[in-house]
Amino acid sequence: MSERTLVLVKPDGVERGLVGEVISRIERKGLKLVALELKNVDRQLAEQHYAEHDGKPFFESLIEFITGGPVVAACVEGPKAIAAFRQLAGGTDPVEKAAPGSIRGDFGLEVQYNLVHGSDSPESAARELKLWFPELGA
Numbered sequence: 001m002s003e004r005t006l007v008l009v010k011p012d013g014v015e016r017g018l019v020g021e022v023i024s025r026i027e028r029k030g031l032k033l034v035a036l037e038l039k040n041v042d043r044q045l046a047e048q049h050y051a052e053h054d055g056k057p058f059f060e061s062l063i064e065f066i067t068g069g070p071v072v073a074a075c076v077e078g079p080k081a082i083a084a085f086r087q088l089a090g091g092t093d094p095v096e097k098a099a100p101g102s103i104r105g106d107f108g109l110e111v112q113y114n115l116v117h118g119s120d121s122p123e124s125a126a127r128e129l130k131l132w133f134p135e136l137g138a
């Protein structure tokens with residue numbers, strides 16, 4: 001059964017010219033792009049997207065980071081798309097958790113500047129896709 005997930009190439013990934021690399025890995029894995037957009041994120045969308053982190057010590061810095069430059073947002077579809085993209089991304093901390101061969105493991109150093117985001121559950125995917133791509137009616 002096919003499912004959908006939200007993928008973001010965060011401002012650090014866009015700034016470093018890694019959009020093509022990330023999209024290429026998604027396509028080579030066999031996942032499909034359903035929607036793709038370069039987008040400036042306003043504070044309201046950032047706070048809604050990261051609502052579960054509100055109150056954490058890194059929240060303010062995370063909001064500033066994600067609103068600090070354009071992101072590439074994608075709706076990605078395929079069998080087990082949520083887990084499949086999380087495997088491609090690697091663990092949240094690019095050095096401590098992400099394996100070499102993953103996007104974060106290959107290109108990242110710091111936990112905040114971890115290049116990509118992928119929804120972590122079907123519930124998060126549904127919530128996040130509604131925020132970022134309301135027109136898909138997911």
Ligand code: CMP
Binds near residue numbers: 053112114117
């Ligand atoms: P993401 O998968 O988008 O989900 C939450 C984000 O918060 C995470 O990736 C990181 O960019 C950021 N983050 C998580 N933990 C920390 C931390 N300890 N310090 C700074 N940023 C963090």
